[in-house]
Amino acid sequence: MxxxxxxxxxxxxxxxxxxxxxxxxxxxxxxxxxxxxxxxxxxxxxxxxxxxxxxxxxxxxxxxxxxxxxxxxxxxxxxxxxxxxVDLPTDATDIVFLAGGTGIAPAMQVAYTLLEKRTEGQKPKIHIIWANRRRADCVGGLSSSPSRTASERKSTPHLAEGVVRELQLMRTRHPEHLSVDYLVDEERTFLDQKMISASTRRAAGDMSSKLLFVSGPEGFVSFFAGPKRWEDGQEKQGELGGVLGQMGLKGWQVWKM
Incomplete structure (x- = not known):
């Protein structure tokens, strides 16, 4: 990186x-x-x-x-x-962001825009779930959910530490609006349907104000939301598929990044 x-x-x-x-x-x-x-x-x-x-x-x-x-x-x-x-609506109340690897960058963009650039009354609740293969990719990350806090093993310095520090700082600045969970494959903490269901059930807004983003490598996005499609020389969203399609989520707008 x-x-x-x-x-x-x-x-x-x-x-x-x-x-x-x-x-x-x-x-x-x-x-x-x-x-x-x-x-x-x-x-x-x-x-x-x-x-x-x-x-x-x-x-x-x-x-x-x-x-x-x-x-x-x-x-x-x-x-x-x-x-x-994606133009972020001013009336968004709940956002869930499934980020795989470097897909954390769009998640941080969303959190920054909605929490740092909007007025207090326009700030939604944001839950970022960041899945990585190795602890080194998110070293120092402490989950908001105590049961999902990964082990803090020693690791060599890594560029992602700076990203984690900024996520932690944003959480400190907006404790009522931002939560982050870190998942690491090598520590056997995985993103699954149960975790997604728990995150979406906490939301209380109506359909127009609840957004679920999926961002990361092509395989990650396809697995959780189905592949994008090419049409008229442009990459389009395509049909909702994958894990989210099987879940039949109601009241959520899903965006593939």
Missing amino acids: GHRGFSPDIEPYADSWKQGTWSVEFKQPQLHIARSYTPLPPKLDMQSSPDLRFLIRREKNGEVSNYLANLPPNAIIEIRGPQAE
Whole structure:
């Protein structure tokens, strides 16, 4: 995983932080391949953020992720965007976010926009469930639910520690609105239908105000919500399938990220 930075304080990024989820495209110039990545929100413990930051997993056969990982410091790269994805409604009351791996970035965008950029009366209850393969991917993370608190084994320093610290800080700033649970495959804590049911049952809003997001690798999204589909050269939501489709959730709008 790695960070790359740009200035977010000029238009159009400043407006994007207030609206909803969004991404930018990085271009691999030799292969003419572009991939979309979701910026992490600005650091909460800084007066201003000079960078636009990303959490990117270097995939073995990932042309763009390997290209970015091999760049020297201060390299100039091509980006395109921002590309708006989901406009977050002002009347949202309950949000559940299922995040797999680097899918935590859109979850943090949602929490930042709704808790830091909206007025008190517009802040919903947000529950983020972050599933990872290894403890190193979320080292330091302490779940809001005591029964789901993973073990705190020693681990080598990892970039994700910074992400966890920011999640913890956001929880401290908004204890009545944000809860986070950390799941780790190697510790045998898994995201399943029972956990999703428990999270959705706690919500009390009507259909127009309850949102459930699924974000992460393609296989993660497909397993829990069914695959997206390509139509007219664009990636669309597709039918709801997977675990959520089998559950027959009522009153929830589901978004695949």
